[in-house]
Amino acid sequence: xxxxxxxxxxxxxxxxxxxxxxxxxxxxxxxxxxxxxxxxxxxxxxxxxxxxxxxxxxxxxxxxxxxxxxxxxxxxxxxxxxxxxxxxxxxxxxxxxxxxxxxxxxxxxxxxxxxxxxxxxxxxxxxxxxxxxxxxxxxxxxxxxxxxxxxxxxxxxxxxxxxxxxxxxxxxxxxxxxxxx
Amino acid sequence: xxxxxxxxxxxxxxxxxxxxxxxxxxxxxxxxxxxxxxxxxxxxxxxxxxxxxxxxxxxxxxxxxxxxxxxxxxxxxxxxxxxxxxxxxxxxxxxxxxxxxxxxxxxxxxxxxxxxxxxxxxxxxxxxxxxxxxxxxxxxxxxxxxxxxxxxxxxxxxxxxxxxxxxxxxxxxxxxxxxxxxxxxxxxxxxxxxxxxxxxxxxxxxxxxxxxxxxxxxxxxxxxxxxxxxxxxxxxxxxxxxxxxxxxxxxxxxxxxxxxxxxxxxxxxxxxxxxxxxxxxxxxxxxxxxxxxxxxxxxxxxxxxxxxxxxxxxxxxxxxxxxxxxxxxxxxxxxxxxxxxxxxxxxxxxxxxxxxxxxxxxxxxxxxxxxxxxxxxxxxxxxxxxxxxxxxxxxxxxxxxxxxxxxxxxxxxxxxxxxxxxxxxxxxxxxxxxxxxxxxxxxxxxxxxxxxxxxxxxxxxxxxxxxxxxxxxxxxxxxxxxxxxxxxxxxxxxxxxxxxxxxxxxxxxxxxxxxxxxxxxxxxxxxxxxxxxxxxxxxxxxxxxxxxxxxxxxxxxxxxxxxxxxxxxxxxxx
Amino acid sequence: xxxxxxxxxxxxxxxxxxxxxxxxxxxxxxxxxxxxxxxxxxxxxxxxxxxxxxx
Numbered sequence: 001x002x003x004x005x006x007x008x009x010x011x012x013x014x015x016x017x018x019x020x021x022x023x024x025x026x027x028x029x030x031x032x033x034x035x036x037x038x039x040x041x042x043x044x045x046x047x048x049x050x051x052x053x054x055x056x057x058x059x060x061x062x063x064x065x066x067x068x069x070x071x072x073x074x075x076x077x078x079x080x081x082x083x084x085x086x087x088x089x090x091x092x093x094x095x096x097x098x099x100x101x102x103x104x105x106x107x108x109x110x111x112x113x114x115x116x117x118x119x120x121x122x123x124x125x126x127x128x129x130x131x132x133x134x135x136x137x138x139x140x141x142x143x144x145x146x147x148x149x150x151x152x153x154x155x156x157x158x159x160x161x162x163x164x165x166x167x168x169x170x171x172x173x174x175x176x177x178x179x180x181x
Numbered sequence: 182x183x184x185x186x187x188x189x190x191x192x193x194x195x196x197x198x199x200x201x202x203x204x205x206x207x208x209x210x211x212x213x214x215x216x217x218x219x220x221x222x223x224x225x226x227x228x229x230x231x232x233x234x235x236x237x238x239x240x241x242x243x244x245x246x247x248x249x250x251x252x253x254x255x256x257x258x259x260x261x262x263x264x265x266x267x268x269x270x271x272x273x274x275x276x277x278x279x280x281x282x283x284x285x286x287x288x289x290x291x292x293x294x295x296x297x298x299x300x301x302x303x304x305x306x307x308x309x310x311x312x313x314x315x316x317x318x319x320x321x322x323x324x325x326x327x328x329x330x331x332x333x334x335x336x337x338x339x340x341x342x343x344x345x346x347x348x349x350x351x352x353x354x355x356x357x358x359x360x361x362x363x364x365x366x367x368x369x370x371x372x373x374x375x376x377x378x379x380x381x382x383x384x385x386x387x388x389x390x391x392x393x394x395x396x397x398x399x400x401x402x403x404x405x406x407x408x409x410x411x412x413x414x415x416x417x418x419x420x421x422x423x424x425x426x427x428x429x430x431x432x433x434x435x436x437x438x439x440x441x442x443x444x445x446x447x448x449x450x451x452x453x454x455x456x457x458x459x460x461x462x463x464x465x466x467x468x469x470x471x472x473x474x475x476x477x478x479x480x481x482x483x484x485x486x487x488x489x490x491x492x493x494x495x496x497x498x499x500x501x502x503x504x505x506x507x508x509x510x511x512x513x514x515x516x517x518x519x520x521x522x523x524x525x526x527x528x529x530x531x532x533x534x535x536x537x538x539x540x541x542x543x544x545x546x547x548x549x550x551x552x553x554x555x556x557x558x559x560x561x562x563x564x565x566x567x568x569x570x571x572x573x574x575x576x577x578x579x580x581x582x583x584x585x586x587x588x589x590x591x592x593x594x595x596x597x598x599x600x601x602x603x604x605x606x607x608x609x610x611x612x613x614x615x616x617x618x619x620x621x622x623x624x625x626x627x628x629x630x631x632x633x634x635x636x637x638x639x640x641x642x643x644x645x646x647x648x649x650x651x652x653x654x655x656x657x658x659x660x661x662x663x664x665x666x667x668x669x670x671x672x673x674x675x676x677x678x679x680x681x682x683x684x685x686x687x688x689x690x691x692x693x694x695x696x697x698x699x700x701x702x703x704x705x706x707x708x709x710x711x712x713x714x715x716x717x718x719x720x721x722x723x724x725x726x727x728x729x730x731x732x733x734x735x736x737x738x739x740x741x742x743x744x745x746x747x748x749x750x751x752x753x754x755x
Numbered sequence: 756x757x758x759x760x761x762x763x764x765x766x767x768x769x770x771x772x773x774x775x776x777x778x779x780x781x782x783x784x785x786x787x788x789x790x791x792x793x794x795x796x797x798x799x800x801x802x803x804x805x806x807x808x809x810x
Binding site for chain 2: 115138150151162170
């Protein structure tokens with residue numbers, strides 16, 4: 001009998017197991033269950049969970065909400081000739097960020113230790129929100145508004161790069177995010 | 182129409198080849214190797230561009246090469262080879278004639294046509310949409326058409342395989358249950374059929390959209406259904422290469438499965454749960470709840486991971502038992518030290534097992550954890566992971582099988598036998614390096630599918646840490662070595678198959694099965710007993726394997742919790 | 756040991772249900788398609804189509 005021949009016994013289901021297999025199956029099963037329950041555990045006791053809050057949204061509606069926020073909370077412009085608005089919304093407010101070919105819009109200035117409801121959506125293709133060097137990575141869809149409550153911890157200048165391939169200028173889709181005290 | 186019932190028996194292995202099946206296996210294997218050659222040439226451009234110090238290609242070429250590299254490697258090379266494996270496991274191992282060879286040829290030519298049409302679309306330059314072709318980014322209609330044709334061909338081939346099982350049962354070519362390796366092939370075929378069905382659900386509307394007959398394709402719907410195709414297609418590989426592990430263990434060592442019950446139940450867990458892991462790709466997406474994500478990403482409580490951990494034990498375990506019975510019974514690891522390390526079939530298979538488990542398996546479970554996915558999603562960690570599973574795991578296992586098949590199936594001696602001894606080490610170790618360095622870069626946040634992580638000339642350029650650049654350079658160097666290793670494989674196989682010394686068999690002929698060409702395999706007396714008195718230690722038949730398994734588990738647990746620790750330091754998010 | 760083995764191979768020994776399942780590729784095919792179709796595709800698509808519209 002070998003793995004490339006049919007089993008010799010007509011009934012092989014009742015063969016006894018060797019101890020090595022039995023112990024390993026039990027140990028591996030316990031480990032699998034631990035890994036499974038880590039996920040619900042983290043939802044209850046952990047701090048880093050992706051939000052389940054999402055809506056269908058139209059690009060023009062999302063742009064309207066973004067522009068309204070910029071008009072209200074714009075503090076300056078950044079990026080030299082690019083003149084990207086920098087927005088400093090109050091803590092706890094709804095903050096909007098547009099992903100489109102090939103930019104993130106606007107730039108946010110957030111306060112460390114405060115929470116914000118960030119709405120992320122793409123206007124055209126798929127994009128990838130990748131906050132560096134923090135290394136938080138979230139998929140951004142066109143037509144789906146994703147609402148995340150984020151609490152920046154340390155002040156500093158962060159980068160948002162696109163990490164979902166979005167065409168020829170994908171690698172130019174990079175922006176900033178400021179966290180201040 | 183008469184049925185071809187002519188068989189030949191391989192004089193060295195005793196395997197029985199049905200004449201039409203043999204020809205189909207050869208042609209599918211050749212098409213696979215041609216795809217590997219194309220994918221390998223494209224890899225040179227990809228590697229030398231992402232190695233920022235070289236930065237060879239302009240962005241349009243880079244994205245184009247990357248698209249074609251992914252498709253030729255992940256789809257064409259692997260599926261063509263898998264079809265050959267299916268025919269081998271169905272026809273040869275069951276000593277049965279292949280059902281409907283004509284349909285199998287139609288399947289083959291459809292697949293060839295599909296692969297050509299798809300490659301043509303990428304060559305045009307307007308379809309650099311990556312393997313994933315995420316709508317609403319659109320490709321030329323021939324891109325989807327090529328994939329659909331290829332998938333239809335592969336589907337037909339899967340049904341030819343299932344039909345062969347029916348033929349074998351009806352014509353009583355075997356008694357009792359099918360061999361374990363064939364059962365593994367059944368698992369692969371079932372997953373393939375689901376994969377192709379999911380592909381049809383999403384690629385046919387996308388094709389209609391690309392020619393203007395459907396107004397829109399929803400991006401989230403596309404990603405959800407597409408991954409049922411894209412990820413499951415890689416689960417075919419897992420089932421197929423695990424079957425190949427069992428086959429190589431049986432061929433090289435005469436190893437028998439430690440327990441048919443355990444190994445087959447593990448394959449059953451694959452059939453039931455492996456495909457749910459398509460959710461791995463959607464953990465960072467909006468619109469799907471944590472319930473769906475947790476249940477699916479964990480293959481329903483990690484039951485498919487359990488299955489892989491079982492195979493990871495039983496394959497080396499069965500080798501250990503076989504070796505100990507041959508007398509290598511001293512200490513924990515004599516069986517492994519005295520294994521035929523210069524036999525490329527064995528060394529490929531063993532490195533495939535270790536690389537798949539330690540690098541691919543552990544990283545796969547880590548990044549498939551709902552919350553942990555946040556810190557690696559779409560970074561180079563992902564390609565790092567799948568170069569460990571698909572390249573070290575599947576490709577290396579298939580390479581190992583090739584070294585066995587060249588004399589048996591193509592009846593040629595392996596040319597450059599010394600190079601063949603080294604090839605698995607050069608390719609396997611270098612590719613493990615590629616995987617590790619890409620994972621390292623991904624941990625530091627480097628994005629995948631990205632032309633320039635230097636962001637030259639950008640007002641908001643992000644500066645990656647020096648370690649990330651070092652990782653990219655090391656991945657470049659090991660990548661080039663791996664390409665050399667792949668080139669060695671191509672040189673050896675192509676030279677052997679077309680120019681190698683023919684193996685002459687006196688009195689060689691194809692004869693009818695009923696004329697009794699296949700001597701019944703002799704049962705090995707020692708292998709009958711379920712318990713193996715006198716071998717092993719500590720009440721275990723395979724203590725060495727158990728020790729290795731414990732090392733694996735320790736690495737797994739440590740790495741898993743290190744990543745939770747890392748996650749707990751990033752910004753709170755809810 | 757040997758006595759058991761001979762008993763195992765008696766033709767009238769019933770084949771256990773699990774072995775019958777594992778010996779039936781078409782039943783396995785049905786399970787292998789139905790499970791992911793229901794748990795992954797159908798469940799996932801239902802969640803996507805039931806998403807609320809943004810205010």
